[in-house]
Amino acid sequence: MAAYLAQHQHGKLRVRLGRTWREGNTHYFSEWNVSTTLVSDMAHAFKTSSNADMTATDTQKNTVYFVAKQCSQRCSPEEYGVALARHFVKTYPKVSKTMVSIEATPWTRVSVAGQAHSHGFTVGGTELRTVYAAVDEAGKVEVVSGFKGLKVLKTTQSGYEDFLKDKYTILKDTKERIVATSITASWRYSGSVAYDAAYETTKSALSDAFFGPAQTGVYSPSVQYTLFQMAKEALKRTPQLDSIFLNMPNIHFIPCNPVTSKFEDDVYVATSEPSGNIEATITRAQVQPHAKL
Numbered sequence: 001m002a003a004y005l006a007q008h009q010h011g012k013l014r015v016r017l018g019r020t021w022r023e024g025n026t027h028y029f030s031e032w033n034v035s036t037t038l039v040s041d042m043a044h045a046f047k048t049s050s051n052a053d054m055t056a057t058d059t060q061k062n063t064v065y066f067v068a069k070q071c072s073q074r075c076s077p078e079e080y081g082v083a084l085a086r087h088f089v090k091t092y093p094k095v096s097k098t099m100v101s102i103e104a105t106p107w108t109r110v111s112v113a114g115q116a117h118s119h120g121f122t123v124g125g126t127e128l129r130t131v132y133a134a135v136d137e138a139g140k141v142e143v144v145s146g147f148k149g150l151k152v153l154k155t156t157q158s159g160y161e162d163f164l165k166d167k168y169t170i171l172k173d174t175k176e177r178i179v180a181t182s183i184t185a186s187w188r189y190s191g192s193v194a195y196d197a198a199y200e201t202t203k204s205a206l207s208d209a210f211f212g213p214a215q216t217g218v219y220s221p222s223v224q225y226t227l228f229q230m231a232k233e234a235l236k237r238t239p240q241l242d243s244i245f246l247n248m249p250n251i252h253f254i255p256c257n258p259v260t261s262k263f264e265d266d267v268y269v270a271t272s273e274p275s276g277n278i279e280a281t282i283t284r285a286q287v288q289p290h291a292k293l
């Protein structure tokens with residue numbers, strides 16, 4: 001029987017790495033969970049018993065640490081990801097492309113008595129910063145930055161009305177509800193950028209547009225509308241941003257009607273499933289609809 005090897009790749013998933021940089025008395029720390037994927041001329045390994053010239057996934061794991069050691073200056077996960085991907089393409093003639101994915105734990109410097117600590121960190125948020133970096137044999141570099149799992153909630157300034165009603169619809173219009181989500185975002189830059197600063201600016205833009213001003217907030221008529229406003233704010237504040245993908249599950253807090261009292265926007269049934277799932281890609285320039293990063 002004929003069988004064709006249409007596509008193949010091999011890599012190492014979830015190599016965990018900690019990296020300290022000491023700059024005088026001030027230390028910096030990153031924790032990265034790194035995955036590598038090599039596209040290489042290895043069809044023979046699938047079709048015959050030969051492993052000749054194969055970069056073992058164990059070697060890939062070791063290289064994650066080797067390249068981290070080589071990054072002697074403090075660097076962003078994007079810069080590290082590109083350096084790691086480039087290493088494989090440059091070192092192994094049979095490797096034509098390398099893709100690196102990184103999830104960074106949000107270790108954040110602590111303050112003690114109002115003073116930034118020189119070497120103390122705590123996990124500062126729910127989100128993981130994400131990087132996808134790819135380098136091919138022609139030297140083409142692709143970087144996608146983002147985060148996943150940024151949990152946000154508003155107790156008011158959210159509603160949902162005038163949606164289609166038919167015999168399957170139970171949900172009532174409301175001008176008052178809790179809106180909660182766990183944001184996943186990814187974006188591409190045009191041209192070079194200071195990755196760490198651009199990441200913070202973009203994340204703040206998304207968060208600020210979700211919440212609105214501190215005292216008054218901003219009304220959300222739907223997760224869809226809010227998602228678009230958030231993306232617009234990110235494009236506005238980060239000029240190098242080309243396009244942004246946002247996924248925002250609608251995590252429902254359902255009004256609770258205990259038998260003893262009535263619901264007064266106070267007691268809810270907290271849920272995790274099912275959730276709504278709302279996502280879109282928003283671009284600075286007009287492109288084909290439905291483009292997804």
Ligand SMILES: O=c1[nH]c(=O)c2[nH]c(=O)[nH]c2[nH]1
Nearest residue numbers: 160171221222223224250276
């Ligand atoms: O903001 C919302 N968007 C929806 O698409 C939707 N669907 C739903 O049941 N509730 C909501 N809320």
